[in-house]
Amino acid sequence: xxxxxxxxxxxxxxxxxxxxxxxxxxxSGHEVGRLxxxxxxxxxxxxxxxxxxxxxxxxxxxxxxxx
Numbered sequence: 133x134x135x136x137x138x139x140x141x142x143x144x145x146x147x148x149x150x151x152x153x154x155x156x157x158x159x160s161g162h163e164v165g166r167l168x169x170x171x172x173x174x175x176x177x178x179x180x181x182x183x184x185x186x187x188x189x190x191x192x193x194x195x196x197x198x199x
Contacts, residue, residue: 138195140188147196155196157184167193 133149135158145164148156155167165182167189178193180186 136199138192138199140192140195145192147192147199157182157192165189167196169193169196 135146135148138145138147143159146158148158150156150166153169156163157165157167163182165180165184167184168179168181170177170179176193176197178189180189184192
């Protein structure tokens with residue numbers, strides 16, 4: 133899949149979908165973390181590795197789901 137941009141409260145982030153189902157998050161040309169969707173009976177919860185905290189992961193994940 134091709135990378136695409138999202139706007140998180142004025143921060144432009146590039147999202148690179150990866151073959152394992154995770155997403156690389158890039159800001160200003162630097163990877164700031166990876167997001168992993170976990171779907172359960174309540175919906176999708178996003179976990180993150182890197183500089184992305186839990187709340188940001190949920191917001192970025194919601195924007196990813198919109199694409």
